[in-house]
Amino acid sequence: MVKHFEKIEQLVASLDLKTQLFLDKIEKTKFFNKGDILLSAGSVCRKSFHVRSGIVRKYYIQNGKEITTDFCFEDDIALAYTSYTFQQPSTEFIDCLTDVKVSITHREQWEAAKKRFPRLLELDLLLTEIHAGALEEDLLDLRTLTATERYEKLLTQAPELLQHIKLTHIASYLNISLETLSRIRAKF
Amino acid sequence: MVKHFEKIEQLVASLDLKTQLFLDKIEKTKFFNKGDILLSAGSVCRKSFHVRSGIVRKYYIQNGKEITTDFCFEDDIALAYTSYTFQQPSTEFIDCLTDVKVSITHREQWEAAKKRFPRLLELDLLLTEIHAGALEEDLLDLRTLTATERYEKLLTQAPELLQHIKLTHIASYLNISLETLSRIRAKF
């Protein structure tokens, strides 16, 4: 769930045509089915998944329980951030909550592209800044909001999410047990 | 508390001399006293504070209570990240827990430097990636560890911190009440 969409658009639009064409050339469209796993914990994340349609989820497993860290919709880029950046084994899984269409770019090719078209560094930086900003916000929320407040915030900021995603996943995303979430919802 | 120190060093070392000299030129050394405030919530963060000695703390105030988000020691860069990046009013304060020596660089000049020496974009990106990585780890810890486990982790990863910093601040950093932290410590 990345915001700041306009900023990204704007930067991409300001790139020269050659760069944009190159980016198009190194990405490949693929289709996955609901339930398919795009990345497993333990393996190194070497591709980015630019979601074109459908819903993708990032999660890790803690004591046999799935903990959702993010949902990715159209235009979001799904990747296991730390694994991708530092080329370490991922702690996260990435899977498809629906049938999905994604544009895949391999990290190597993206790195090469950045070498060849240095302005892509600006894009990479912007994306990373936005990611960090979102993490800071999540951290703040987790520290200061109660379970109910976190739910309410989600409700106002991303109500569409509740239409499409199972409560189990939403509960783990909000760091609330399924039962508690159900009780919160009962009182509106 | 930034790790990955070697990576940064390495990248800086790989910059050509002109770039390095330029960086030196735009930064200014200043001294502050214990208790001094480097940035207040509400104002926009326009400088970065590279800590040379002493301890700096970042925190925000929630219902009249200070919540510490980070401690910065020698070599760390203290700034209100989101405010600095997007030039919004900061939610965070930055203050000095001890007398402090810092190198200050103004954002404008840093931005200009990036324009003039594009390889600095790589440095900026690296710093942002490291920041994001740390945030991801904090988030994971907050989601999965108990109060005791968070304290133990701090104890093994940054024991020096406990020597120098008041328990009130450590408690708020760990998102634990002061009393609970005291009880955790009582049982070693």
Place this chain on the structure above:
DNA sequence: CCCAAAATTTGACCTACATCAAAAAATTAG
């Protein structure tokens, strides 16, 4: 349309940690 499986709700109980209050220990200033 119906049944099996999955998702959600409801109920009873429990626990980690917060809060409030006061005592004890450590620090600082005069």
Place this chain on the structure above:
DNA sequence: CTAATTTTTTGATGTAGGTCAAATTTTGGG
């Protein structure tokens, strides 16, 4: 060195939200 102030500990009590179990509702395949 002592009093005043700050920091930390200890005690008593409260509560948000977790866990386990069972009932209900929804969903999807045949």
